[in-house]
Amino acid sequence: MPELPLTEWRDFYVMIGTAAGVLVGATFIVATLASDMKDRGRLGMRGFITPTAVHLGSVLIGSAILAVPTLTLLSLAIVLGFGGLAGAAYSIVVASRIWHMKLDHDDRAFYVLLPILAYAAMAFAAATARAAPERTLEILAFSLIALLIIGMRNAWDMTNFMITRDRES
DSSP, X not given: OOOOOGGGGHHHHHHHHHHHHHHHHHHHHHHHHHTTOSTTHHHHIIIIIHHHHHHHHHHXXXXXXXTOTTOOHHHHHHHHHHHHHXXXXXXXXXXXXXXXXXXXXXXXXXXXXXXXXXXXXXXXXXXXXXXXXXXXXXXXXHHHHHHHHHHHXXXXXXXXXXXXXXXXX
């Protein structure tokens, strides 16, 4: 079984893992600001804030897993497959919660479509791990970067919503 070239990727995963960790903390601040919302607060948490924290947490956990020095190709494939399928399923549940809302096209893309695609890419990477380990790491890097960008964009979107909501009330 081929060996994983993880030493070449170490700085990459340290960088995106750190960024994701910082953004998870920022997302908790947004959640605190949103805690005073009455009617829409529950849907806001379950449909927007929690999924954003989950996506960023996925990047953080994925980066931590890839820093494990004894990681084998088989264990990587199992973790990727499970994480990708679980993330895609969770994203579909989130989509069912918020799909009926009047969202802009970019909100539908970043809260619904892109997370599903990023997690599906992660599961695809697991399926190709044995045949092409280096390609697997490239696909995984792409999906983790996508989740990081989705999380950054959505955290910013929620922050803007909180700021404009306070000014309108």
